Amino acid sequence: MKKIQKFFFTAGLIFAAACLILASCTKEGPQGLQGAQGPTGKDGTDGKDAAETCKLCHAKEVVDRIATEFQLSKHFWGAAAFEEAGNTTCGPCHVQKAYVYVCANNTSTAFTFNATTNKWINGYTVPASETIGALGCFTCHTSLHTTYAMSDLTLTNTAAVPLTMWGGAKTVNLTQGGGSSNLCVKCHQPRPMTCAYDPAGRLLNYDSVKNFPSVIMYDSTAGAKNTMVRPTYRMHIHYGAVGAVYAGTGGIEYPGSVSYTSSPHTTLATCGDCHMASPMTGVAGGHAFNMRNGIETVLGSSTSWNFNGCNVEGCHKSSPIDANSAKFKATRTEIKGLLDALATKINAAGGGTDILHVDATTSNLWAGISTKNYDGYMDIYSSSTNPSGYWRDPANTSAINMAKPKFPKLLMVQLGAIINFQFCLREYSLGIHNTQYVRALLTNSVEAMNAAGL
Numbered sequence: 001m002k003k004i005q006k007f008f009f010t011a012g013l014i015f016a017a018a019c020l021i022l023a024s025c026t027k028e029g030p031q032g033l034q035g036a037q038g039p040t041g042k043d044g045t046d047g048k049d050a051a052e053t054c055k056l057c058h059a060k061e062v063v064d065r066i067a068t069e070f071q072l073s074k075h076f077w078g079a080a081a082f083e084e085a086g087n088t089t090c091g092p093c094h095v096q097k098a099y100v101y102v103c104a105n106n107t108s109t110a111f112t113f114n115a116t117t118n119k120w121i122n123g124y125t126v127p128a129s130e131t132i133g134a135l136g137c138f139t140c141h142t143s144l145h146t147t148y149a150m151s152d153l154t155l156t157n158t159a160a161v162p163l164t165m166w167g168g169a170k171t172v173n174l175t176q177g178g179g180s181s182n183l184c185v186k187c188h189q190p191r192p193m194t195c196a197y198d199p200a201g202r203l204l205n206y207d208s209v210k211n212f213p214s215v216i217m218y219d220s221t222a223g224a225k226n227t228m229v230r231p232t233y234r235m236h237i238h239y240g241a242v243g244a245v246y247a248g249t250g251g252i253e254y255p256g257s258v259s260y261t262s263s264p265h266t267t268l269a270t271c272g273d274c275h276m277a278s279p280m281t282g283v284a285g286g287h288a289f290n291m292r293n294g295i296e297t298v299l300g301s302s303t304s305w306n307f308n309g310c311n312v313e314g315c316h317k318s319s320p321i322d323a324n325s326a327k328f329k330a331t332r333t334e335i336k337g338l339l340d341a342l343a344t345k346i347n348a349a350g351g352g353t354d355i356l357h358v359d360a361t362t363s364n365l366w367a368g369i370s371t372k373n374y375d376g377y378m379d380i381y382s383s384s385t386n387p388s389g390y391w392r393d394p395a396n397t398s399a400i401n402m403a404k405p406k407f408p409k410l411l412m413v414q415l416g417a418i419i420n421f422q423f424c425l426r427e428y429s430l431g432i433h434n435t436q437y438v439r440a441l442l443t444n445s446v447e448a449m450n451a452a453g454l
Ligand code: HEC
Pocket: 050, 051, 053, 054, 055, 056, 057, 058, 063, 067, 136, 137, 144, 145, 148, 149, 150, 151, 152, 153
């Protein structure tokens, strides 16, 4: 409207100026009376104001606020997306385009056998063209800038997540809150353990690990063929144990005195309920995704928590949680004790020297979670990742490695216990994610080792 009025105003001025010029150039007699004013011209139609739809999001309290919060998220400042750029295997959880690709294509997590190479292949990969992109708004809200409506904020994945650790044989589906937790679990899930030989790359048969606890898994004196998973510094399920533990699945569920049930969180709460609490306290809550106002490990640093997401109607409003509540403090103390006990049991294989790796620095994401600061790795020599490792790497023939003591024999139940230890250490919350499941895995693992005479 404004533009149109301005047009008529300007046109009027030009007309008047033109009349003046005409008047000054003519030699005719005095001007006659002014005629009656003509009818007003029609209003032009309003132009489309693109800025209005943009303002739904591009406003101080929407994108601007959230972008600021997001700067405090490790999704934003962590280096993994840069380190794994170009990597077709690591991309699905570390790189934006790869994540969007596996979600859009429902990429299978199954393993397939390649008869030519005589190897099993982990199918959970993306084409090389899809291996870039830092984690950001468009990773989780992939529809942004398609219709320019608020509905563009829909999450990239709310569908059930077939676990890559299990080659898809187990699935996590957290349907509460519209399935928003499935967004997170798609990345925050454990990775597969594979067999070293005969044929290589085959997914570890976790059912055998559970059902044949006393069978030998690895024995340095028995030759390669007797080895399912080759012990190395990184004999592990990677870092995303949370998703599986939260859903109460994926561990090696040895029978024992504690049954495998899940805490109410599993079906009632979403990841965002606790991790995106509002209002924020320091770096905790909102799109910073932290629970605690302190980054990285719990080693001596800040222990102020954001419980705003816990203490809401339908959850813990009537008896609010704080850092000293029994529900929080006693649970974490109990689980830490169980973790320490399982570590001691696993380390007994070393006959006096730990087989679990210790790292008491802040580069250990799980420092402070167990009393001795385990990180879930094995203390096996690796020239690059663990140069001071105590135990010999069975597949490394360097002089420095060969001078080290042979890694001890492991039974299936010991491997299962190591997997369960990694699950419960790396879920990071000392049981808050799913107290009952963690308690069952830790307790029953010790009992299964006792039963196997260890
Ligand atoms: C549904 C929410 C939403 C709407 C509607 C929306 N945007 Fe965005 N836009 C975003 C988000 C989120 C970002 C990323 C912000 C960041 O990275 O900090 C973004 C980023 C941008 C950027 C920066 C470049 C980029 O793509 O990252 C531009 C330019 C932009 N928007 C323009 C527009 C315009 C123009 C409109 C209206 C025609 C619009 N946006 C409507 C959410 C929206």
